[in-house]
Amino acid sequence: MTGTKSTSEAVHIVGAGLAGSEAAWQVANAGVRVVLHEMRPFRMTEAHRTDGLAELVCSNSFRSDDAANNAVGLLHAEMRRLGSLIMRAADANQVPAGGALAVDRDGFSLAVTRALTEHPLIEIRRAEVGGLPPADWRNVIVATGPLTSAPLAEAIRQLTDENALAFFDAIAPIVHRDSIDMSVAWFQSRYDKAGPGGTGADYINCPLTRQQYDAFVDALVAGEKTDFKEWETNTPYFDGCLPIEVMAERGRETLRHGPMKPVGLTNPHDPTVKAYAIVQLRQDNKLGTLYNMVGFQTKLKHGAQQRVFRTIPALENAEFARLGGLHRNTFLNSPKLLDAQLRLRAESRLRFAGQMTGCEGYVESASIGLIAGLYAAADARSQALAPPPATSALGALLGHITGGHIETIEPGARSFQPMNINFGLFPPLPSPPTKNLDGTRLRGNDKTIARRQAISARALADLDRWIADHLHIAAAA
Numbered sequence: 169m170t171g172t173k174s175t176s177e178a179v180h181i182v183g184a185g186l187a188g189s190e191a192a193w194q195v196a197n198a199g200v201r202v203v204l205h206e207m208r209p210f211r212m213t214e215a216h217r218t219d220g221l222a223e224l225v226c227s228n229s230f231r232s233d234d235a236a237n238n239a240v241g242l243l244h245a246e247m248r249r250l251g252s253l254i255m256r257a258a259d260a261n262q263v264p265a266g267g268a269l270a271v272d273r274d275g276f277s278l279a280v281t282r283a284l285t286e287h288p289l290i291e292i293r294r295a296e297v298g299g300l301p302p303a304d305w306r307n308v309i310v311a312t313g314p315l316t317s318a319p320l321a322e323a324i325r326q327l328t329d330e331n332a333l334a335f336f337d338a339i340a341p342i343v344h345r346d347s348i349d350m351s352v353a354w355f356q357s358r359y360d361k362a363g364p365g366g367t368g369a370d371y372i373n374c375p376l377t378r379q380q381y382d383a384f385v386d387a388l389v390a391g392e393k394t395d396f397k398e399w400e401t402n403t404p405y406f407d408g409c410l411p412i413e414v415m416a417e418r419g420r421e422t423l424r425h426g427p428m429k430p431v432g433l434t435n436p437h438d439p440t441v442k443a444y445a446i447v448q449l450r451q452d453n454k455l456g457t458l459y460n461m462v463g464f465q466t467k468l469k470h471g472a473q474q475r476v477f478r479t480i481p482a483l484e485n486a487e488f489a490r491l492g493g494l495h496r497n498t499f500l501n502s503p504k505l506l507d508a509q510l511r512l513r514a515e516s517r518l519r520f521a522g523q524m525t526g527c528e529g530y531v532e533s534a535s536i537g538l539i540a541g542l543y544a545a546a547d548a549r550s551q552a553l554a555p556p557p558a559t560s561a562l563g564a565l566l567g568h569i570t571g572g573h574i575e576t577i578e579p580g581a582r583s584f585q586p587m588n589i590n591f592g593l594f595p596p597l598p599s600p601p602t603k604n605l606d607g608t609r610l611r612g613n614d615k616t617i618a619r620r621q622a623i624s625a626r627a628l629a630d631l632d633r634w635i636a637d638h639l640h641i642a643a644a645a
């Protein structure tokens with residue numbers, strides 16, 4: 169796919185992190201010139217330490233590499249099929265980590281830096297883009313990440329008319345719908361109110377007795393919290409988004425009068441008994457496979473979250489698609505602001521990629537850089553590129569960012585929050601496997617495993633078809 173001559177206008181990519189580096193590689197390998205703008209080392213972020221491209225700011229893990237059973241492993245496999253530089257550099261710099269793909273961070277960053285520096289169609293400019301990209305950059309990818317520099321973040325905020333773009337982010341956990349015990353919980357909106365697009369039964373409700381509530385509050389207050397980092401102290405909390413344990417510390421009854429208030433709801437399993445407190449979960453994706461815990465943003469450590477939240481009736485066996493967390497984060501309200509090809513609706517020459525679009529994680533950020541690169545290259549060549557299949561990990565993640573998430577039906581804090589790839593984002597199988605190869609019935613965990621493996625096999629087959637049908641045409645033209 170690599171070409172060395174290009175007559176089309178250059179694609180300008182701002183930010184050479186995980187997403188920007190992958191995007192640059194994809195654009196250049198489609199035969200289109202790239203100017204890659206990176207502000208480090210002249211201006212550093214609060215977390216980056218080096219001048220290397222694709223620097224990993226925290227852990228060195230790309231998580232599970234199991235393509236058959238794990239959604240991020242599947243995303244790895246798809247990216248490898250698409251010639252990903254990030255995956256190539258990761259594979260070449262792997263360190264032992266069981267089933268996970270972990271890398272030597274310096275070797276990894278060096279491999280990416282070298283590949284991009286040596287590519288004949290890529291020019292790297294070490295300078296901050298300190299505002300909206302100049303008007304004569306007609307085809308731009310903004311991939312400046314969760315720690316986007318302030319002048320650019322402010323310019324984007326003004327352009328998008330959003331109240332805020334960077335938050336001190338306390339995010340709430342998301343639960344797989346099929347792990348919630350509906351013999352205990354029930355569907356109902358408060359006062360059966362049908363908001364815009366709602367039915368009046370849009371929430372899953374989990375009832376607590378007084379004793380359960382008291383024990384829950386005690387566990388929250390005692391739970392182990394993540395420490396504040398020094399650089400986090402100057403960033404404000406996202407309005408109306410106080411961590412739940414901070415609320416609990418303010419008084420035993422605070423949660424009962426806040427996110428856990430038991431009013432306007434009747435438990436159909438036990439209509440005469442009034443719950444002392446109620447936890448509500450709200451649908452998070454169009455498929456209805458994921459539900460977020462309303463008002464449960466938290467900075468409890470991950471182990472403590474699982475332990476404490478599984479004490480809530482109906483959530484004893486909850487599987488979490490994402491746990492809560494806390495850090496500064498710059499990201500767009502993408503389902504509202506971006507089109508299906510990641511272009512800003514308000515100014516379509518600007519395309520976004522990486523964590524700024526509301527995905528979470530190194531691999532996810534790089535994968536959105538990959539697809540943004542393919543789209544930008546197609547634009548540069550005046551070609552149309554069909555979207556990746558919605559059944560693939562790449563298509564499922566892209567779909568979530570650009571429309572799959574459901575806006576909250578209440579006014580207040582933005583409901584769209586960064587998301588890792590997970591099986592809850594994939595369209596369900598038309599006929600999920602029910603039997604083992606020997607004809608016996610699949611049960612319990614075996615059923616989940618078989619379903620995931622079938623989703624993964626479908627994803628790779630559909631992606632291969634998409635590559636064969638669309639990408640060789642774009643590259644050959």
Ligand SMILES: Cc1cc2nc3c(=O)[nH]c(=O)nc-3n(C[C@H](O)[C@H](O)[C@H](O)COP(=O)(O)OP(=O)(O)OC[C@H]3O[C@@H](n4cnc5c(N)ncnc54)[C@H](O)[C@@H]3O)c2cc1C
Binds near residue numbers: 205
């Ligand atoms: C503190 C922290 C810890 C994290 N830990 C993990 C983790 O352990 N595992 C994980 O999977 N994910 C983690 N993430 C989440 C996320 O996956 C990573 O931040 C990931 O690097 C995002 O990729 P990106 O390409 O969108 O942004 P980045 O990799 O951050 O790349 C953005 C690049 O843009 C540059 N830049 C910013 N503004 C400008 C500008 N105006 N002009 C020019 N260049 C600019 C930056 O210098 C940077 O090189 C963490 C995030 C944060 C903030």
